[in-house]
Amino acid sequence: MFSSSQRQILRAISESGPLSRSALMSILGVSKGAMSGLVRDLIDRGILQETVPVYGSGRPSLLLDIHPNCALTLGVSLMQDPAPVVLTDLGGTIIAQATIPLSRDPATIATSIAKAVAQLLASNLEAKERLAGIGIALSGFVDETQSHCIQSTLLGWQNVPLAEMVAAHVEVPVYIENDAKAVAVSEKLFGETREVTNFSLVSFGDGIGCAHFIDGQLYRGNHGGAGEIAHLTIEPGGLPCRCGKRGCLDTVSSMHAIREAARAEGMVCEQLDDIEVQAATGNSTAIRILHRAGSALGLAIAHIIQLNDPGQILVTHDEHAFDGLFGTVMRQAIESNVLPQQAVQTNIRTLRVDHNVWARGAAAIAAHRFLVNPAGPY
Ligand SMILES: [Zn+2]
Structure with missing residues (x-):
């Protein structure tokens, strides 16, 4: 083409x-x-x-x-149940959407995705002709050809050729990608970091994700695992993590961890806002939980800055109150744990995203491959 x-x-x-x-x-x-x-x-x-x-x-x-309208792509997020499916232009604007039930069985999810794609395109012949590819975002390691899920703790998968399984049902190329890497590609292609050559994206939510762009290209590492800050050991001997280790960042700073810490203290906390409100009234337990979580995330980000010297750190989140005590402590921990010169030079930005961020990121993977490299890795 x-x-x-x-x-x-x-x-x-x-x-x-x-x-x-x-x-x-x-x-x-x-x-x-x-x-x-x-x-x-x-x-x-x-x-x-x-x-x-x-x-x-x-x-x-x-x-x-x-031109954002030069082609359309479909994105699927396996991060949520039900799993969102979005049809977007190359700028990430959603044209149509659907959901499918999330399944941990690869064959079932492949069939569900194919059915949803057929339904979304059935009423839109023009979209069918302009569809350039399908992207699927999931939590876990993905190989550099973006066809195999090497390992996903969340889905319980090892070496699952999901892209090939979906491609057997459809007529366009199918690619899979790690969730945070998909969002980073989306932001690089048409989002907040278009003109930044070196940046790291950190996604804060129930889990923590991370991806690096180095010299304008996504950095995958040898096994697709580059950027897995969620499983940096931040508290040696700390709480057990779903990965099998102890004291990972995910066990301290993720929304899931904050929620669990609050519950253990008898506090009601569904969203960050809930505990931020209590901290703002002087509740010492809420303040302690937010300090611990925010400083650990800041420390992990400081390590990224010290290792890679990025031009920008983009922290995505879906919380109203991200820039409350938690966000403030995070920024303070970054500043106090990197060399002073780098603290000044590194732009730290936060970006509130909606629940379709993963599906749009997945669509961006297919868009990127369509534009830049349909056959090979990044
Ligand atoms: Zn872990």
């Missing part, structure tokens, strides 16, 4: 954000005439669009960006 030069253009824009023709010429090392032909074809096919003019010292230049 795209020539290798056109893929280079799409990769450059997806890694850097919108670019001018002259910037693309120097990246690809091609002449003005050759670039003009490559870009013209992509604009005519609705893949690229020209954005608002940018005024510099010379003539104003138009930046080239990927």
Whole structure:
């Protein structure tokens, strides 16, 4: 569908954000005439669009960006029950959605996904023609070809070829990805971190997830496990974790851990807001729980900063009160545990997300593969 030069253009824009023709010429090392032909074809096919003019010292230049409507992708989140299925454009805008019952049986979930896809497309022939791929986000390790779930504690899976199982029922490519990595790809492609080359995304929720972009590309590690901060040992000999170890970050700082700590003290806590309200009234137990959780998460993030020197840390969450005591203590712990120079240089941002964040992230995986690399790994 795209020539290798056109893929280079799409990769450059997806890694850097919108670019001018002259910037693309120097990246690809091609002449003005050759670039003009490559870009013209992509604009005519609705893949690229020209954005608002940018005024510099010379003539104003138009930046080239990927057109969000050039294709559609489907995303499925296996993080929730029922599992959301969303049809989106490449900008992550949801066009249609459905849910399916979550199953831990791979064959059952593959069949359910295929049925939901068929139903979503049945009433929309145009969407069927424009569908470029399907992405599935799950908790666990995924291989670099994005076809096998190597291991998922949450789903109880080992070496499950889920992408192939779903692909047997549909006519478009299917890819799977770790939940936090999928959201990081989504933010990099069309979200908050488009123009950031090096960043780490930390997702705060019932569990904690993390993913790194290094030099504009997702860093997977050797076994797909890079960024698993949830299972950093933060309290040696601490509480048992679902992974089998003790004292993991997940047992201290996740929403699940905060809820359990509050319950053990006889407090009612469903959301972070509940315990933040009690802390704000001076309840010493609530303050202690939030301090412990926030400082542990901040310490883990400080370790990421010290190891990778990212330009930005983006913390996603779905809580109203994230920037209360918990968020404040988290930021203080980051500051006091990294070198002063890095504390100043690293931009820490928080982003409130909705319950479709994982499914949209999954759709972004298929979008990224469509644009940049349909065959190989990242
Ligand atoms: Zn663990």
